[in-house]
Amino acid sequence: MNRYSKQARLLIAIDCIIFGFDGENLKLLLIHRAFEPEMGKWSVVGGFLQPDESPENAAARILKQLTGLEGVYMEQLEAFGNPSRDPIERVISLTYFALIDINKYTEQLSEEYRPEWFLLKERPELIFDHNEMVEAALKKLRYKAALHPVLFELLPEKFTLPQLQALYTAVYDAQFDKRNFSRKVLSAELLVKQTEKDKEGSKKGAFYYMLDKTQYKDKLQTFVNFVPTPDNFLL
Template sequence: MYNADQMWVAIDCLVFGYDVQEEKLKVLLFKRKIEPFAGQWSLIGGLVHYGEDIYSCAERVLKEFTGLENVFLEQLHTYGKAQRDPGGRVISILYWSLIKLDQLFKDIAQAHGAKWFDVDKLPEMILDHPRMVENGKDKLKFQAKNAPLGFELLPENFTMPQLLQLYQAIYGQPLDDRNFRKKILSTKLLVKQDKKDKSGSKKGAFFYQFDKEKYQELRDKGYHIEFALK
C-alpha cells in the first residue's frame, strides 16, 4: 500500500496494436501484481523514480513489459484527481504507443501477465483506465485525419484493402473505399509494389509500402483529410 502522506507520479502506457488477419484494433493489458487491485486488469505502467525523466520512465515501462525500444511513444494526457487512487495521492501521466503485434517479445509480456484484447471487447479495468483507453481511441481518430497512420501498425508490405480495414477499425465504422483510395493516394505516401496478394481472389491486390521520408515529412507538417463514410 502507498503512504497517504506522500505523492507519487505514475506513468501508464496505452499500447495499441493491429491484427491484420482479424482486422481488429488491440490494446495491451496486464494483470496487476501488487495491491491495491492485485489480479485485476490494467494498462502497463509504473511509478517514476526519483531523478528519472518522465519520458525515460515511459520508455523503461514499455521496454519492461514488451521488450521494445525505439518505437512510437508520445505523451497524451495527465490524470490528477485527488481521489483517483485509493492507495494514495497518485498523478498519472498517460503515454500512448503503436506497435506491430509480431514485434512484441511474447515471453517478456507473458511473464508480466500481459495480453492483447480487442479494443471493443475490453475486460473491466482498474481506476480511470477505461477513460484512458477512450482518450486514446479519440486520439487515434484525430491522428487518422491529421497525420499519416499505419507505418507502426501494418507489415512492411500491405494492400489497399488492409490499409482501409485499419482505418475502419480506428473509426469504428465503414468508410467509402473509392473515396478512401483517392484521398490516401493523393498524399503521395504510398509506393506501389510489383507483387500482388492473391490470397483473397484470383485478380489479387497490389502490395504497397510507405515512403518513409514522405511519411515523416507529413507526420511533422500534418494535413487534414475527411474520409467519406459508406
C-alpha cells in the first residue's frame, strides 16, 4: 500500500511571525502577499511545506526566500487549522515566531516582497487569521520572556540599561520604574558591565552591558521577579 485509503489530502502552510526591536519599539515585519487570494494585501511571512522538508527547514527557507533573513532565532508556536481559514483549499498552518535586532539585519532585508516594519498597535489589517497568529505569538513571547532569556535575541550583543528597559516596556506594554528596574536587574548579577558608554542619548552617557548566559539559569528568578506572572499570558 502506497497511501492511506479514504483520507483527504491537506496543504500545510508555514507562517512566520517576525518580531524586531529597533532600540525603542517592538515591531512586526509584514510583506505583501504575492498570489491570490488576497494578493497584494498585508501578510505575515509564509509559504507551503514541501514533501521533502521538515517544518523547521521550511520555515528557514521561507524566511530567507521572502525576506532575505537567515540565522535568526526562531521557535515553533502552534497550529491553526480552522477548516474555513483559507477560501481556496483546506490549509493547516504551522506557525513560528522569530526574534531579531532590527538594526543588525537592515542591510540583509530583501525588498522583493516589499517588507515593512510596523508598530504592533499600528499594524494594518492582515489576511485570513494572521492577526490571531500575531496575538498568539505575542502572548507566547511574553510567557517565554518571563522564564528564559529570549528577549536578548532582540538586542545587540552590547546594550544599555535604558535599552533593556525600553524592550521590556514594549513587550509587556507596561511601565517599569527606572530606578527599581535598574536595581533589580543589576542585583541579579547577570549583566557584565563594559568600560565603554553609549553617548548618543546624553553627554553623560550610559554604560554598555552584556548578558552572562552562563549564570542565567541559576539566577533566573531574581532577574524576572519584576515581570508580570508568566501564567497570565497563557489565559
